[in-house]
Amino acid sequence: MNIPFEQIIAYLIPIIIWTLTVSITIRLITKKQAVSATLSWLMVIYLVPIVGILAYLLFGEIKLGKRRGNYFKTLHPKFMRWFNEFQQCEHLVSTSQGTLLYRPVFELAQKRLGIPCVLGNELHIFDTPESIIQRIIEDIKLAKSDINMVFYIWWNGGLVDDVMHALIEAKQRGVNVRILLDSVGSKAFFKSKNYRYMLKHGIEIAEALHVSLFRVFLRRIDLRQHRKIIVIDNQIAYTGSMNMVDPSFFKQEANVGKWIDMMVRINGPVSPVLNSLHAWDWEIEKNEALPLVLPDCPSLPIENNNSHAVQILATGPSFPDDLMAQSLSIAIFSARKSITITTPYFVPSHNIAEALRIAALRGVEVTLILPKRNDSFLVRWASRTFFDDLLAAGVKIYQFEKGLLHTKSVLIDNRLALVGTVNMDMRSFMLNFEVTMVVEDKSFANEISILHENYLHSSQKLDYNEWQNRSTFSRIMEKIFFLFSPLL
Incomplete structure (x- = not known):
């Protein structure tokens, strides 16, 4: 009995799709990663199976080769x-032991990376x-x-x-x-x-x-x-x-x-x-x-x-997992008075966003300086999802109006600075080869503070009440793109 080739293909394709879907689902459930990333991938795979499966095979695993x-x-x-x-x-x-006030940030990097802090x-x-x-x-x-x-x-x-x-x-x-x-x-x-x-x-x-x-x-x-x-x-x-x-x-x-x-x-x-x-x-x-x-x-x-203490953070595939996110979390939780962050792409993990919110709630002055216009359509919408909770907690959000603010910097208590190539998003935390300087130095912190002041002079502060009155269309777009934020 000869079975037409078209009929074989018609049976074979669903079997292949089903097999890949089940295999990827099992992989996602057993894989060590953020729950949000797992749910985002599952949503993509089950809503658009063929596209989702191909996307996962191409981008789902951090494979250096x-x-x-x-x-x-x-x-x-x-x-x-x-x-x-x-x-x-x-x-x-x-x-x-007495030299550095923010020693835990430096110790984490030294123990996980093996790179010393240099004076x-x-x-x-x-x-x-x-x-x-x-x-x-x-x-x-x-x-x-x-x-x-x-x-x-x-x-x-x-x-x-x-x-x-x-x-x-x-x-x-x-x-x-x-x-x-x-x-x-x-x-x-x-x-x-x-x-x-x-x-x-x-x-x-x-x-x-x-x-x-x-x-x-x-x-x-x-x-x-x-x-x-x-x-x-x-x-x-x-x-x-x-x-x-x-x-x-x-x-x-x-x-x-x-x-x-x-x-x-x-x-x-x-x-x-x-x-x-x-x-x-x-x-x-x-x-x-x-x-x-x-x-x-x-x-x-x-x-x-x-x-003049400088700790170099080298991050990327094959380097210690989550080192950048861990370092940021420690720096944020160590803040006593103030935190100022500049970044062009603000789509942080839930843990980083929550750390900033908690810092504001415990009385730390938290300031974000972000570009008003962004070259990434996806990031522009996804980042806005975090604004509600942050503004409600007292975080000050400024939108820089004189170009695309591309500087990546964090200043803690006008004493500890993190500057380098890392954006505040999951791509920089997990996929890119990045470098960051962690500097505890009063004179250098003053230079960073002056830089931030100059940025603020060219920025407009977001008003919480006006933000609450934004359109329904904007809210829907934010939520849609937020679902994909762990994959950006």
């Missing part, structure tokens, strides 16, 4: 040994594209041996072309220049003449987390290299929120205004730690080991209020 995963594990002991050697310099590493750094903030890039170019011109960079986006045009020429000049006088760029974020650059021009002049450029459609089921294609790091001669370093872009030439079609960023310039012994992260990422992508050089080990006069 077999080669990268094995390489990461192989390299881990090597870098842990180096961090351990770093700690042998007692003058540079925080060991005194004796000179830190300064630059908050305009012109001041940031001009200072970077000045430091490039003084480079003697190595310039190492990691960026999510490199975008040609304007001031960025000046950086390119400065790097080529550095290479011509014998400086090693190595640049690691994310495959997706810098996609346009990899197709550009400037990319080929830089390669022609001897600059080494590596593509991080290359996207291959042939391997979509073996590795998540949306894992991104989101760090922003520059290290010059193992001594001068930069990190913060700004990609290698000139806002006057970048995403003009998004209609959100210029991107507003900040970078921290570091002169001191924590720079080699940032350099080691570049070396780690570089070796995974290029299979090329770079030298790990310890800083000099001088005796430093450390003041109690200005220890």
